[in-house]
Every structure is written in structure tokens, then in C-alpha cells.
Amino acid sequence: MKKTPIIILITVTLLAGLLLGAKMIQVKGSDTMVNLVQILAEEYMDKNPGTPIAVLGGGSGTGITGLINQTCDIANTSRDIRPKEIDQAWDKGVSPKPFVVAVDGLSIVVNEKNPVEQLTVAQVGAMYRGEIKNWQAVGGGKQAVSLYGRQSNSGTYVFMQEFVLGNKNYSTDMKEMNGNAQILEGILQDEGAVGYVGVGYLFDETGQVRKGIKILKISKEPNGTGYLPTDKAAVDSGAYPIARPLYMATNGKPKGAVAAFLQWIVGPEGQAIVEREGFFTIGEGKYKAANDKNFK
Amino acid sequence: MRHKKWSSFKESAIKALFFTSGILAVLVLLGVFLTLFTTAIPAFREVKLTEFLGNSNWDPTSPEKAEYGLLSMIVSTLLVTGGAMVLAVPIGVGVAAYLSDVAHWRVREILKPIVEILAGIPSVVVGFLGIVLFGPAIAKLFNVGNGLNALNGSILLAVMALPTIISISEDSLNAVPRAYSEASLALGASRWQTLVRVKLPAGLSGIIAAVMLGMGRAIGETMTVLMATGNARSFPNSIFDAVRTMTANIAIELGEVPYYTTHYYALFVIGLILFLMTFAVNLVAELVLHKYQEREQ
Numbered sequence: 001m002k003k004t005p006i007i008i009l010i011t012v013t014l015l016a017g018l019l020l021g022a023k024m025i026q027v028k029g030s031d032t033m034v035n036l037v038q039i040l041a042e043e044y045m046d047k048n049p050g051t052p053i054a055v056l057g058g059g060s061g062t063g064i065t066g067l068i069n070q071t072c073d074i075a076n077t078s079r080d081i082r083p084k085e086i087d088q089a090w091d092k093g094v095s096p097k098p099f100v101v102a103v104d105g106l107s108i109v110v111n112e113k114n115p116v117e118q119l120t121v122a123q124v125g126a127m128y129r130g131e132i133k134n135w136q137a138v139g140g141g142k143q144a145v146s147l148y149g150r151q152s153n154s155g156t157y158v159f160m161q162e163f164v165l166g167n168k169n170y171s172t173d174m175k176e177m178n179g180n181a182q183i184l185e186g187i188l189q190d191e192g193a194v195g196y197v198g199v200g201y202l203f204d205e206t207g208q209v210r211k212g213i214k215i216l217k218i219s220k221e222p223n224g225t226g227y228l229p230t231d232k233a234a235v236d237s238g239a240y241p242i243a244r245p246l247y248m249a250t251n252g253k254p255k256g257a258v259a260a261f262l263q264w265i266v267g268p269e270g271q272a273i274v275e276r277e278g279f280f281t282i283g284e285g286k287y288k289a290a291n292d293k294n295f296k
Numbered sequence: 297m298r299h300k301k302w303s304s305f306k307e308s309a310i311k312a313l314f315f316t317s318g319i320l321a322v323l324v325l326l327g328v329f330l331t332l333f334t335t336a337i338p339a340f341r342e343v344k345l346t347e348f349l350g351n352s353n354w355d356p357t358s359p360e361k362a363e364y365g366l367l368s369m370i371v372s373t374l375l376v377t378g379g380a381m382v383l384a385v386p387i388g389v390g391v392a393a394y395l396s397d398v399a400h401w402r403v404r405e406i407l408k409p410i411v412e413i414l415a416g417i418p419s420v421v422v423g424f425l426g427i428v429l430f431g432p433a434i435a436k437l438f439n440v441g442n443g444l445n446a447l448n449g450s451i452l453l454a455v456m457a458l459p460t461i462i463s464i465s466e467d468s469l470n471a472v473p474r475a476y477s478e479a480s481l482a483l484g485a486s487r488w489q490t491l492v493r494v495k496l497p498a499g500l501s502g503i504i505a506a507v508m509l510g511m512g513r514a515i516g517e518t519m520t521v522l523m524a525t526g527n528a529r530s531f532p533n534s535i536f537d538a539v540r541t542m543t544a545n546i547a548i549e550l551g552e553v554p555y556y557t558t559h560y561y562a563l564f565v566i567g568l569i570l571f572l573m574t575f576a577v578n579l580v581a582e583l584v585l586h587k588y589q590e591r592e593q
Contacts (some may be wrong), residue, residue: 170355177526
């Protein structure tokens with residue numbers, strides 16, 4: 001009996017050694033991507049038990065900062081890495097290489113009781129800049145516009161600001177929510193609400209669009225044809241105006257387990273999961289070409 | 297002889313231990329203050345104090361022009377905290393008076409632990425209640441579009457400050473010497489008169505200290521307000537506006553801010569102001585409590 005503590009001690013030491021020995025891939029960043037990458041990681045780990053992968057959210061900015069400070073191996077980001085961030089990375093000897101893993105149609109969502117069906121990109125921009133304050137101005141009922149958005153650490157926040165607001169300031173009246181799910185929660189209860197979320201968040205577990213919300217059609221020009229972000233063909237062709245690539249970035253050319261994981265994601269198995277989770281695949285065009293270049 | 301030596305050694309060892317722990321607490325406080333101060337100072341190289349305190353627009357990541365005004369956030373913090381106190385003080389003091397004077401001892405034995413359990417509810421849970429329960433209720437009751445506003449934050453912070461206020465107020469009411477209320481009752485005053493005109497004034501400094509400590513808790517609370525107040529950066533015009541408090545702003549931005557930039561230092565300026573505010577409130581509470589204890593002796 002006296003030997004029991006020693007045996008336990010040895011077992012614990014061995015286990016700890018094993019755990020520390022196996023190199024864990026740390027993935028951090030975009031909240032829009034966290035669910036998708038988590039599922040990708042789980043399926044990949046099922047097939048490759050030797051590679052533990054940990055996926056964290058926190059926002060694209062958090063992920064990129066992590067990559068720069070080398071606290072993660074892969075940064076998920078739903079926006080381009082800014083020149084300023086690349087400079088900071090170079091200063092620390094880090095050279096970020098982004099890979100497109102999926103395409104996201106950013107959807108503009110309102111309460112189902114709102115009669116508006118379609119907006120132009122310019123109208124959405126004007127609402128978020130605080131220039132349009134009532135739904136009447138865009139053909140809706142007499143109701144104040146109540147803006148819902150993300151916080152400044154979110155890639156979605158930055159993407160909207162660049163592509164829809166024309167690099168102008170957000171209205172300070174915008175309610176800044178903690179994530180896509182909280183934006184939807186707000187819209188469900190607020191008849192004057194408008195919010196922006198990634199397409200992956202529009203569906204419930206059964207694949208149906210969530211109850212209580214309405215996705216708006218978006219057109220480029222006034223009186224132009226509007227498209228839904230759930231329309232794959234429109235997103236692929238660029239007819240849906242608010243779409244963006246989602247990246248996973250590594251420090252330098254990926255090697256070993258990290259490279260294998262990324263190759264698997266952009267390959268047929270990974271892309272099938274991307275599609276199943278409500279995002280769009282990277283296709284055979286420019287994104288694939290850019291990825292291939294970065295892998296070499 | 298040997299025994300005596302050992303026990304005197306033990307005594308001085310324990311004394312030293314307590315002294316070190318006391319000094320350690322002071323050192324930690326000083327350390328926190330110095331870190332905040334030295335990290336906040338570089339912000340003033342690029343941003344003037346008048347901009348921090350005079351401008352109401354905070355937008356450090358703006359693509360147009362970075363702005364560092366804290367006025368909206370300071371006012372929002374005071375608005376939410378003030379609202380919480382308006383709600384929590386009457387209820388808190390009322391419950392304390394009920395517990396110490398009116399309640400049957402059996403009721404008190406049940407109620408007091410329940411109030412103390414209230415203090416242990418994690419702030420995320422309170423914040424979640426704000427989103428799913430108080431938010432929709434406020435929207436319906438006051439016929440506003442949504443309930444993510446200063447009022448929601450105030451209600452939640454009042455819930456969180458109540459245990460402190462009740463607990464310390466009740467202690468101070470109980471500490472009023474029995475002779476006071478006995479004398480008052482003997483002179484023919486009713487129990488209500490005794491409570492309002494004798495016991496409450498006698499325990500007033502303790503009650504003020506309780507309110508101050510509750511307020512300190514409310515000012516510093518982060519998660520609850522982050523979840524329930526909407527975090528809009530605009531200057532609040534009413535309690536039905538979405539507001540962003542100083543704590544929420546630090547929580548939102550510190551995770552993503554590039555290190556050693558003006559934005560990074562400016563967040564520490566907010567932290568410093570917040571620290572000074574809670575420090576002042578706690579100091580007042582301590583002074584009042586001290587004065588009250590002195591008078592007792």
C-alpha cells in the first residue's frame with residue numbers, strides 16, 4: 001500500500017510529459033469564425049488524433065495581436081491585416097501569411113415587423129453614419145432607426161466601416177454588442193432595429209432562418225436589383241455587394257502540423273464543412289490562387 | 297523556561313507575519329497606483345487633459361480623426377451609478393431597518409443569509425438577467441424601442457449594491473446602544489418615532505458608509521453594465537439612452553489595442569480616473585465610519 005503515492009506520482013508525471021510533449025496548435029481571433037473553425041478543428045482532430053487544436057475567439061484584432069506577440073500559431077481574421085499591424089509584426093520578426101478559408105456574406109438584418117425589404121449599400125452606410133435617423137426616409141414606417149453593431153475589436157466592425165460606411169465614423173448612437181448572437185437578440189426585441197451579422201449566424205440548428213428576424217436584400221445602385229446574402233451564386237459572382245473573405249493567418253510559411261491543418265481546410269473535406277456551416281467556399285478563382293502562392 | 301522561550305518566539309513570529317501581510321496589502325495598492333500612473337502618463341504627450349475631460353467624443357480607431365474625449369463616459373458612469381443609488385438606498389435602508397427593528401427574529405434568521413447570498417451571484421448572471429428579463433420589461437413598460445439603456449444598468453447595479461448596503465446599515469443600526477431606544481420609548485415615543493428620530497440619526501454615519509461602499513462597488517462593476525447598457529458612445533440625454541461606462545470601455549478595448557500606442561495609454565488614463573473615483577468614495581466611507589466608531593468609544 002505504501003507504494004501507491006509513488007505510483008500515482010509517476011503516472012501524473014508521465015501524463016504531464018505526454019501532454020506537454022504533443023504540440024498544441026493555438027488558434028485565436030475572429031468571433032465570426034470561431035464556431036466554424038472550432039467545428040473544423042474537431043473534425044480534423046477526429047481524423048488526426050495526434051494534433052490537439054485549441055480555438056479561441058476574442059475578435060480579429062485580438063487574433064492578429066496574438067500572432068504578432070506569438071501567443072498563437074494561427075490568427076483568424078475576418079478583415080485584411082492592416083499595414084500598421086504588418087509593420088508591428090515585422091518589428092517583432094513575424095511575417096503574417098493570410099490564407100482564405102471561406103467567404104462570408106455580411107447580412108443586414110431587421111426585425112420581422114419592419115416593412116422594408118431592400119436597401120442600397122449607400123443607405124445602409126448613411127444609417128450607420130447617423131445621417132438617416134428614421135425608417136421613413138428609406139420607405140419604412142415612422143420609426144426611429146435603432147443601430148446595432150459590433151465592438152471595435154471585431155473584424156466585422158472594421159469591414160463595415162471600410163466597405164459600407166466609406167471609412168467614415170460610426171454614429172455614436174450605435175449600440176455596440178458583444179457578439180453576433182447579442183446583436184440578433186437585440187433585433188428580436190426592437191422593432192426599429194438594424195444590425196449586421198455574418199451569414200453563419202442567420203440559421204438555427206435545423207438550417208432554417210431564425211424566427212423574428214428579416215434579412216434585407218442589398219443592391220449596389222438605387223433601384224437596382226437587390227440580392228440576399230444567402231444567395232450563393234450572387235455572393236460568388238460579386239453581385240451581392242457586402243461579401244468578404246475570411247482568413248487564417250500564420251507566421252511565415254506554415255510548416256508541419258499547422259500546414260497540414262490549413263491544407264485540409266482549403267481542400268474538399270474542409271470546404272464541405274464550410275458550406276454546411278452556412279459560409280461560402282473559396283471556389284477555384286483568385287482566393288485559391290492566392291492561397292497556393294502562400295503555401296509555396 | 298524552555299516553554300516560555302518558545303511561546304515568546306511564536307508570538308513574535310505571528311506578529312511579524314501579520315505585519316508583513318498588512319504591509320503587503322499597502323504595497324499592492326501602491327503598486328497598482330504606480331503602474332496605472334506611469335502607464336497613463338505617456339498619453340499626455342499627444343492628448344491634452346482638456347481633450348480628455350472636455351471632449352465628449354471617444355473614437356481612437358476612427359478612420360477620420362482619432363478622438364479621446366472621456367466626458368460622455370464619465371457622465372454615463374455617474375448616471376448609471378447615481379440611478380443605482382436612487383433605487384438601492386431607500387430599499388436598502390428600509391430592509392435594514394425592517395431587519396433590525398421590525399422583523400421577528402426567525403424571519404431575520406432566514407432573510408439575512410438570503411440577502412448575503414445575493415452578494416455572491418456572479419456579475420455575468422446579473423448581466424444576463426438584464427438582457428433577457430429587465431431589458432424587455434423596460435422596453436414594454438416605458439414604451440421605448442429597447443431596454444439596453446442606462447436604466448437597465450442602474451437596476452442591475454442596485455441589485456448588486458443592495459447586499460452591502462443592507463448588511464452594513466443593519467450592523468450600524470444594531471450598534472446603536474439599547475439605552476437610546478429604551479429612553480425614547482420610555483418618554484412615550486412610538487416605535488416608528490423611535491426608529492426614524494432616534495435610531496436612524498444615531499446610526500447615520502454607518503448608513504452613509506454603507507451607501508458609499510455600495511457605490512464603490514457599483515462604479516467599478518464591469519461585466520453587468522457591459523452586457524446590459526448597449527455601450528453606445530454618445531453623450532447620454534436621458535436614462536433611456538444606451539450608454540457606455542468607463543469600465544465597459546476598458547473591457548471592450550484593452551483586449552485588442554496595439555501595445556504602447558496612444559490608444560493603449562489613454563485606456564490607462566481611464567483606469568486612473570476610475571481608480572481615483574473609487575478611491576475617493578471608499579476614503580469618504582472609511583472617514584465617516586471612523587468618525588462614527590470614535591464617537592461610540
